[in-house]
Amino acid sequence: MRTTSFAETGALWIHHHDGVRSYTMTPPDFWDHAWKGSLLGPDDGADASTWLNEIDRRKMLFVSPRLPLHGRALEVGCGSARLLCRVGRETQLDLCGIDRSPNALNLARRTAATFDVAIETCLGDAATLPIADDEVDVVLSGGLLEHFREPVPILAEMVRVLRPGGLLYADVVPRKLSLYRLSELRRLLRDPWMRAGIYESSFGPEMYREWLLELGLEDVQAMWCGVYPRLTARFPSRARRLIERATRSADSTLVADLLGWYFMISARKGSPQC
Numbered sequence: 001m002r003t004t005s006f007a008e009t010g011a012l013w014i015h016h017h018d019g020v021r022s023y024t025m026t027p028p029d030f031w032d033h034a035w036k037g038s039l040l041g042p043d044d045g046a047d048a049s050t051w052l053n054e055i056d057r058r059k060m061l062f063v064s065p066r067l068p069l070h071g072r073a074l075e076v077g078c079g080s081a082r083l084l085c086r087v088g089r090e091t092q093l094d095l096c097g098i099d100r101s102p103n104a105l106n107l108a109r110r111t112a113a114t115f116d117v118a119i120e121t122c123l124g125d126a127a128t129l130p131i132a133d134d135e136v137d138v139v140l141s142g143g144l145l146e147h148f149r150e151p152v153p154i155l156a157e158m159v160r161v162l163r164p165g166g167l168l169y170a171d172v173v174p175r176k177l178s179l180y181r182l183s184e185l186r187r188l189l190r191d192p193w194m195r196a197g198i199y200e201s202s203f204g205p206e207m208y209r210e211w212l213l214e215l216g217l218e219d220v221q222a223m224w225c226g227v228y229p230r231l232t233a234r235f236p237s238r239a240r241r242l243i244e245r246a247t248r249s250a251d252s253t254l255v256a257d258l259l260g261w262y263f264m265i266s267a268r269k270g271s272p273q274c
């Protein structure tokens with residue numbers, strides 16, 4: 001298998017004080033602090049007309065048709081676990097969220113309560129998932145992979161726990177020109193940090209496709225999405241929803257390749273050759 005080298009990616013493997021070898025460049029307490037703030041704020045629930053819910057619904061349009069109805073779903077780097085809980089609302093899948101931030105897990109449990117689904121939470125590192133091989137039917141991640149200079153070991157770990165035939169889904173916000181992030185253009189061109197403390201890679205769907213195929217996955221599907229300016233998020237909900245839905249027709253087109261702000265990718269783990 002081909003893995004990217006330091007020369008290609010600036011990859012840096014770091015050792016944390018507790019001896020865990022990790023590939024991420026974002027300090028572990030960054031997200032914990034951020035989620036602590038989120039816990040102090042309100043939870044809008046699954047159905048309110050909020051910007052976050054609009055984005056989640058867009059992701060579910062992609063994910064839903066690919067989901068099995070039963071089995072186990074795992075979200076790696078689950079944060080609020082909003083996507084995982086949405087999956088739980090649409091299926092009978094048992095849900096588990098893993099994150100290395102204790103406050104993320106508190107938030108994930110709060111989301112599960114407001115979405116009225118049951119969830120198991122687990123403190124753990126994406127680089128060494130505390131799960132046996134071939135155990136999980138669906139592995140999800142949202143906004144996680146771009147924070148690693150070297151995403152392949154994280155992907156390999158997700159693939160390891162996935163059972164043959166299982167679904168891997170990820171959405172990724174790479175460092176790239178987009179309408180949504182136009183105001184950040186100068187920094188994006190100059191600086192690998194999204195903001196102080198958060199590293200962000202620029203790997204796009206073609207690189208992920210190559211990695212996933214090398215890891216033995218099949219049926220890799222990817223699409224660029226989100227062709228709208230960030231300003232849209234501040235519009236009244238009706239106008240915002242209209243704009244978001246109208247611009248959906250650009251998703252997966254060349255316009256989205258050029259101006260979309262995130263991509264979604266899915267793949268299936270192949271069955272072992274007899």
Ligand SMILES: C[S@@+](CC[C@H](N)C(=O)[O-])C[C@H]1O[C@@H](n2cnc3c(N)ncnc32)[C@H](O)[C@@H]1O
Nearest residue numbers: 031077078079080099100101104125126142143
């Ligand atoms: C952008 S947030 C994910 C947001 C999430 N999709 C949501 O909707 O709330 C990235 C998450 O990945 C977690 N994370 C980062 N590196 C990790 C690692 N090595 N192992 C486990 N979780 C990690 C962070 O703690 C954070 O909660």
